[in-house]
Amino acid sequence: MRPSGITVNDMKTNSQQVDQQRDALWNAIFDNYGIKTVTSTDKKKSAYVVNQQQLEVFRCAGITELRSGKSEGSSVRLKVPFETETCIEASLYEALRDENKRVPETRMGRSFIREWLSIGDEVLIGHIGPALFAIRPAAIKHLSDEEVHLRVMSFLPTKQLYERARHAPQAPCVREVTRSEYIRSPEVVAATLMRAGGSCEMPSCKADLFLRDDSSFYLEVHHVTPLAEKGADSTENTAALCPRCHREQHSGSNRQELRRKLRDHIKAMHPDP
Numbered sequence: 001m002r003p004s005g006i007t008v009n010d011m012k013t014n015s016q017q018v019d020q021q022r023d024a025l026w027n028a029i030f031d032n033y034g035i036k037t038v039t040s041t042d043k044k045k046s047a048y049v050v051n052q053q054q055l056e057v058f059r060c061a062g063i064t065e066l067r068s069g070k071s072e073g074s075s076v077r078l079k080v081p082f083e084t085e086t087c088i089e090a091s092l093y094e095a096l097r098d099e100n101k102r103v104p105e106t107r108m109g110r111s112f113i114r115e116w117l118s119i120g121d122e123v124l125i126g127h128i129g130p131a132l133f134a135i136r137p138a139a140i141k142h143l144s145d146e147e148v149h150l151r152v153m154s155f156l157p158t159k160q161l162y163e164r165a166r167h168a169p170q171a172p173c174v175r176e177v178t179r180s181e182y183i184r185s186p187e188v189v190a191a192t193l194m195r196a197g198g199s200c201e202m203p204s205c206k207a208d209l210f211l212r213d214d215s216s217f218y219l220e221v222h223h224v225t226p227l228a229e230k231g232a233d234s235t236e237n238t239a240a241l242c243p244r245c246h247r248e249q250h251s252g253s254n255r256q257e258l259r260r261k262l263r264d265h266i267k268a269m270h271p272d273p
Helices: 008-029 040-044 052-060 111-116 145-153 158-167 186-196 243-251 255-267
Strands: 032-037 074-079 087-095 105-109 122-128 131-135 220-223 238-241
Touching (some): 008 032, 008 122, 052 122, 087 111, 186 220, 186 238, 220 243, 238 243, 238 255, 243 255
Antiparallel strands (some): 032 122, 087 105, 220 238
């Protein structure tokens, strides 16, 4: 059920805007790319049929001659920046289809389709120079464009990455963004900072804090359970943290464990005088 007051056209417009934003991101990252949805035939035959945009990716990456037949296919390694593994193996070959003298089609086999992809998955194949990448867009929905871009760049060889950095525009582009944000209670922020007494409230943190212009120690007030997850804007759900601990709460690989540790610590305290 869609929210009250939201029309089908509104939903279509929002979806189109997201697609356009992602297209702009892919164009900024890759020299060429193509996206296709995995079909039941792809999965049943363990042979992913490459579309024309994806075939162009392989050609531009330097793979211009393909062998015929699954067993004779060229071996390719694709970087997968948003998965547990860092690379995925695939064979790339031309399937000869004698029936009705149909035109041969380019396919991919091995673990790429047998194990990694499922029916209905969208898969992007792109290249940066000779480096090939495979991305499932569903795996990056929780990431910002900047996080996606940075992650892909980190998979490039050092020399190739520095070369791109040297050619990057030194005057950054400007874009306008519209966003919604929560209006936090100044009283809750002030009370949390007073409770902290100039120390980070993350248990066992021994960080040396720097002074602000008013001679108070710099701390950032963090919601243990984020407001976006229905967390309360109250002293029972806030903690004053040093910048390092704050960033780790949001971006650390063990952030769920750290959240539980901080929540238990704040719960054990008596925030009201």
